[in-house]
Amino acid sequence: xxxxxxxxxxxxxxxxxxxxxxxxxxxxxxxxxxxxxxxxxxxxxxxxxxxxxxxxxxxxxxxxxxxxxxxxxxxxxxxxxxxxxxxxxxxxxxxxxxxxxxxxxxxxxxxxxxxx
Amino acid sequence: xxxxxxxxxxxxxxxxxxxxxxxxxxxxxxxxxxxxxxxxxxxxxxxxxxxxxxxxxxxxxxxxxxxxxxxxxxxxxxxxxxxxxxxxxxxxxxxxxxxxxxxxxxxxxxxx
Numbered sequence: 687x688x689x690x691x692x693x694x695x696x697x698x699x700x701x702x703x704x705x706x707x708x709x710x711x712x713x714x715x716x717x718x719x720x721x722x723x724x725x726x727x728x729x730x731x732x733x734x735x736x737x738x739x740x741x742x743x744x745x746x747x748x749x750x751x752x753x754x755x756x757x758x759x760x761x762x763x764x765x766x767x768x769x770x771x772x773x774x775x776x777x778x779x780x781x782x783x784x785x786x787x788x789x790x791x792x793x794x795x796x797x798x799x800x801x802x
Numbered sequence: 803x804x805x806x807x808x809x810x811x812x813x814x815x816x817x818x819x820x821x822x823x824x825x826x827x828x829x830x831x832x833x834x835x836x837x838x839x840x841x842x843x844x845x846x847x848x849x850x851x852x853x854x855x856x857x858x859x860x861x862x863x864x865x866x867x868x869x870x871x872x873x874x875x876x877x878x879x880x881x882x883x884x885x886x887x888x889x890x891x892x893x894x895x896x897x898x899x900x901x902x903x904x905x906x907x908x909x910x911x912x913x914x
Contacts, residue, residue, distance in 0.1 A: 717900065728890050728904030729845070742901060777845065790835070791902060793845040 688712065690794035692778050698800045704766035707797045711759070711780030717741075719791065720753055720763050721777040729777055735761060765799075773801045807906055808891060814911040821878040823908040825891030826871075832894050834867055835902070836876050840887035848876075848889075881912045 691710040699705050711718050716737050721729035732751065734742040738758040746753065750769070755761040765772055775798050779791040808825050815821055827834070836848045851858045851867045851874065858865045864877040878885055888909045892902040 726907075728892075728907050730904070731901060734901060779845075790847045790850065792847075795844045 690778055690780055690792055692776075692794035692797055694797055695795060696798050696800075698802065699768055701770055701801050702767040704764065705768055705799060706765075707763045707776050707778075707799075709761045709763070709778030709794060711761070711778070712792055715780035715782055715792070716758070717781045718755060718761050719779040719781075720761070721779065723775045723777055723796070725774070732763070768799075768801045770801050773799055775799070808889070808908045810908060811906070812909045812911070814913065815881055816913050817881060817883055819881055819912075821881050821885070821910055821912070823876050823889055823910070825874045825876070825905050827874075827891070827893045827903075827905070828872065829893075829895060831869075834865075834874050835892045836863075836865060836874075837890045837892055837904075838887045839890065839907075845890075878910075881910075883912050883914045886910060886912045 690712055693708050697705055718735045720732045722732050723729040730745060732746045733740060733753045735755045738755050750767060751765055753761060753763045763776060775796040777796045778794040781791050808823055813821055813823065831853055833850050833852050835850045837845050838848050839845045849858060849860045849863055849865050851865050853869055856867060862879045865874060867874045874891055876889060888907045890907045891905045894902055
């Protein structure tokens with residue numbers, strides 16, 4: 687089974703520039719998550735999609751971050767304009783629809799963003 | 803915000819020794835999970851323990867959960883160099899099991 691795919695793996699941009707990340711979840715996984723992981727910290731949820739609808743974006747800095755999942759499969763996360771503090775690894779995860787209390791997330795390799 | 807706090811922040815041991823890391827959390831949960839993260843394989847799910855369970859085993863992993871103290875521990879027995887990684891606990895919320903909140907992580911270094 688193919689895992690969660692993300693691209694690019696690395697990105698270096700200057701502050702105030704724009705950047706976009708792409709995620710392709712595991713086939714059949716309806717729920718997709720974007721996380722931000724700052725060096726030395728645990729992942730922090732930015733946004734959660736169920737199919738193509740947003741379930742939770744309470745921690746997404748909406749003045750500069752946006753995300754979409756138009757057809758309920760692939761997703762893109764955009765930052766415009768980037769700030770120095772956005773330097774982090776951006777992780778995408780997916781999971782099957784929950785049929786019980788058990789629930790495991792499958793993570794992609796992440797995109798490491800450096801803002802200079 | 804981080805729900806869980808792991809301690810120690812960093813741990814160094816020799817191969818063959820046991821490694822114990824602890825996680826404390828703040829709110830009522832349904833499940834607690836442990837994940838491992840290394841540069842080679844990214845973030846990988848290790849084990850899940852439900853709020854009505856007190857202990858769970860999986861291979862060399864042993865997880866305990868004390869809901870009265872809002873804490874969990876992960877024990878890795880007979881550690882190997884390949885266990886070198888960061889370990890995170892992740893909790894859901896009692897009212898929302900679809901959203902995970904990760905702790906700060908323990909960085910484990912296992913020396914050959």
